[in-house]
Amino acid sequence: MMQPAMIRALDASEAEARLGELADILVDAVVHGASVNFMAGFSAEDGRAFWHGQLPGLAGGEKRLLVADDGTRLVGTVLLSFAHQPNAPHRAEVGKMLVLVSARRQGLGRQLLAAAEEAARAAGRTLLMLDTESGSAGDKLYRACGWTAIGEVPDHAFRPDGHLAATTLFYKALGPHRHPATAVR
Numbered sequence: 001m002m003q004p005a006m007i008r009a010l011d012a013s014e015a016e017a018r019l020g021e022l023a024d025i026l027v028d029a030v031v032h033g034a035s036v037n038f039m040a041g042f043s044a045e046d047g048r049a050f051w052h053g054q055l056p057g058l059a060g061g062e063k064r065l066l067v068a069d070d071g072t073r074l075v076g077t078v079l080l081s082f083a084h085q086p087n088a089p090h091r092a093e094v095g096k097m098l099v100l101v102s103a104r105r106q107g108l109g110r111q112l113l114a115a116a117e118e119a120a121r122a123a124g125r126t127l128l129m130l131d132t133e134s135g136s137a138g139d140k141l142y143r144a145c146g147w148t149a150i151g152e153v154p155d156h157a158f159r160p161d162g163h164l165a166a167t168t169l170f171y172k173a174l175g176p177h178r179h180p181a182t183a184v185r
């Protein structure tokens with residue numbers, strides 16, 4: 001019987017070893033119309049190149065990658081990117097929140113997001129930001145998980161099929177926020 005997928009961190013060396021699976025998840029999302037920065041025709045090679053480009057950030061500690069692993073393959077991802085500005089040591093961005101089409105609506109997106117929030121909190125990152133296509137599954141997931149929609153930018157990005165779509169910006173405060181160099185909040 002298939003095991004339930006486990007949510008866990010993937011470090012840079014394992015991410016490098018599993019670039020093909022990470023690429024498959026990204027390609028699957030684009031093929032099925034998700035607006036995740038890429039256009040139709042996005043290939044497995046393009047997917048590998050994207051994830052390869054994340055390796056230095058993962059190795060350097062500026063990013064964290066969490067995955068859903070069903071024991072035979074990776075079926076979901078979420079990427080946490082820590083803000084680098086000196087006045088934002090409490091902030092991080094959530095991206096590449098992806099679950100294979102075949103594994104959706106089983107709670108993995110919710111679990112990945114919760115794990116990303118926990119990893120952010122553990123790293124002292126208490127203000128999370130993200131954006132997603134308005135009305136998309138992602139939009140619904142973030143609302144269901146207690147994120148606050150800030151507003152919408154019309155015509156913000158082209159979908160893979162070439163149609164323009166609005167983007168909604170979201171945040172979630174995990175507070176309290178602290179700056180390591182000051183006692184002021």
Ligand SMILES: CC(C)(COP(=O)(O)OP(=O)(O)OC[C@H]1O[C@@H](n2cnc3c(N)ncnc32)[C@H](O)[C@@H]1OP(=O)(O)O)[C@@H](O)C(=O)NCCC(=O)NCCS
Pocket residue numbers: 029034035036095096097098099100103104105106107108109110111131132133136137138139140141142144
């Ligand atoms: C967004 C995404 C990661 C959700 O993953 P998932 O594993 O299917 O999500 P979950 O099963 O944990 O859903 C949790 C809740 O989110 C909401 N939700 C998720 N997908 C939804 C959908 N297609 N329609 C309506 N509500 C949805 C529901 O409230 C759901 O709870 P429920 O199933 O009890 O009703 C997945 O649809 C995906 O990979 N989409 C393409 C990529 C994308 O758009 N990512 C976000 C932008 S980076």
